[in-house]
Amino acid sequence: MHLLPWAALLAAVIVPLLLPNEYYLQILTQGYVFAISACGLNVILGLAGQLSLAHSGFFGIGAYALALLATKAGISFWIGLPAGVALCAVSGYAIGSICLRSKGHYFAIFTMAVGIIIHLVIQKWESLTRGHIGVIGIPGPGPIGPISFDSTLARSYLALFFLVITVLAISRLVRSPVGRTLMAVRESEPLAAAVGVDVMAAKRLAFTISASLAGLAGGLFAGFIGFLGPESANVEMTFNTLLYVMVGGIGSLAGPVAGTFIVYGLSQVLAVLQHYQMIIFGLALVLLILFMPAGLAGAARSLMRQRVSEVKPS
């Protein structure tokens, strides 16, 4: 079981070298970036049990922070990226403090409104963001010592590096008292409060981490593509990310990453169908919720549990 992450990592290191052309490499890199965002959504949704629909708003904030700092103030990718993450952390903390006063469906609706507002601000504040035209000529990551990030291959490894760090950080968090506290909040808020958990603080922490990871993904997205439009902060993006997390398995560590690659990969393959692909995704999602509510990771887990109990009946 502990070999699995290493095998996945090895595959991730080798696969880019085998890809036939730049186009696939770019898709792969984008996949890593969206997987980081999906892991971020999983922190608030999977670990703390709160469905935040403001996620791509924070993706947009991180992306635009890097893009505008670079194009307006000449600030490098390596400064712009952490600056965007920090901005998302601060705004996530502030917005979370307000949104998290509502619960359940109300929280989802509230955060969706926040996401829409962020998108609208980006779209309409033309003097800053150039609205629909978008920001062009965003410089990519500059070299670190002898390592240059000009090639698509190097960028894909850089994205992979950030994804691995993200998954590692979340796995450490899950296995720590902080992770157990979030689990307690997700399972039962009254019981968590009764054993001394500050429920609001726990949820706010998860929201802040989630927003920061969305910002990290957004910053990478902007720096790698070199162009940024307001649709990157669209609520539709949030629902795509939600789909990645649901397909992979809400609350599992590897699920959001696997879900991103399956759904995003499939959407690239099905791109020829244009908008009709939504029919396929819609149907797939209904079937998924009916038959695999815990996603692929959940299905794998219950399969393993079944096999274990077959080997040694309890």
Add this chain to the structure above:
Amino acid sequence: MMLVEAHQLSKSFGGLRAVDRVDFSVASGSITGIIGPNGAGKTTFFNLISRALPASSGRILFDGRDVTALAAHQVARLGVARTFQATTLFADATAVDNVLVGYRQRTKSGVLDALLRTGRLTREEGEARAASRDALAFVGLDAFAGRRAQDLTQEQQKRLAIALALVAKPRLLLLDEPSAGINAEQTRGLISLIEEIAAAGVTVLLIEHQMQVVMQLCQRIMVLDYGRKIAQGTPDEIRTDPAVLDAYLGRH
């Protein structure tokens, strides 16, 4: 020495006074019971003491300190632990993970400790695991530490809920109908567990429907009816109190 004092404590839901100007106190080190017909306001009274619900009026003192305006988690950290009527546990987590959550209030490790695996995290995890093992052993569940809470029997779940409440060494334990849903023999085991908890120095306040459990365990009893306190005293006093007899037997 009174550990808990309620002064004119009230809770209204719309026009309904679920708890109506109750004056009540719990002596430190005692086992005290709250009884009353269904809908008398017993659980609401518990929810007020543990601050799961805000009081409409009145005051609550814990160890002489006014806790009326504190949040539930703050009262918990002062040493008020509770179980819920429908055994509430973190169902999908293992028994030991449940209890570990209960110890969280005693630890300080945060996100940075978790990410960097600091010495503090390792030390606190060690403490937490030792305390959780002790708590599970105390309630007789040491053999079930790795079992998921939802896979335990009803009685084991009740014991686990008590371990979860006890692990942080509270001073007051609120038990909401500990004997509900378990058989007579299991109830006897639970009574002796509650006696052991009290003997360990934890003040116990419990709601109970089974008279024989209350009469056997409690030094003092309060009787609620329609949110009002209609009697309080020793088991013998309660047994012969005309208002209590009326409330329980009078309306048929």
